Amino acid sequence: MDCIFCKIINGDIPSRKAYEDENCYAFHDINPQSPVHILVIPKEHIASADGICAENSACVAKIFEAIPKIARDAGLTNGYRIISNCGDDACQSVKHLHFHIMGGRKLPENMG
Ligand code: DGP
Numbered sequence: 001m002d003c004i005f006c007k008i009i010n011g012d013i014p015s016r017k018a019y020e021d022e023n024c025y026a027f028h029d030i031n032p033q034s035p036v037h038i039l040v041i042p043k044e045h046i047a048s049a050d051g052i053c054a055e056n057s058a059c060v061a062k063i064f065e066a067i068p069k070i071a072r073d074a075g076l077t078n079g080y081r082i083i084s085n086c087g088d089d090a091c092q093s094v095k096h097l098h099f100h101i102m103g104g105r106k107l108p109e110n111m112g
Contacts, residue, residue: 005041005096019070023062026070026101035104036074040067046097049086063099076103083111 007013008027015027018038029037042059046052052060071080080103085092 001045003045003094003096005039005094005098006045009041009043018074019066021062021066023059024066026066029100033100034102034107036076036080036102038070038074038101040070040099040101042097047095048092048097049084051097060097067099067101071101071103074101074103076101079103081107 004013008015009025017025017027019026019040022043024040024042026038026040029039040063042056042063044056044059046056046059067082080101083100083102084098085100
């Protein structure tokens with residue numbers, strides 16, 4: 001499959017790993033928008049949050065179990081933001097479900 005995040009999971013494209021388990025992979029965003037900017041992706045290819053259904057939602061629950069560990073390891077002791085852009089109006093550029101974990105400074109209140 002021609003998906004850059006699947007290639008990152010497979011190691012075909014290098015990345016700066018932040019966390020990995022049997023279900024998900026987390027790595028530092030190539031174009032950070034905050035001092036800490038990590039992407040968490042399921043190892044299973046799901047195109048976006050719009051593709052989450054009863055058959056695959058367990059991996060999303062497991063990602064949300066991993067996020068507090070990832071944030072703690074990244075030093076985000078004062079809070080963080082989780083964002084998932086979904087589809088064209090949200091400017092989703094990579095069509096593999098991903099959650100941005102952003103923090104390390106006070107983030108703007110306005111998100112849209
Ligand atoms: P989104 O716009 O929500 O689809 O975010 C995609 C993010 O993925 C964007 O912040 C940049 C990041 N990104 C794209 N390609 C690569 C890559 O090859 N390596 C890394 N580390 N990040 C990437």
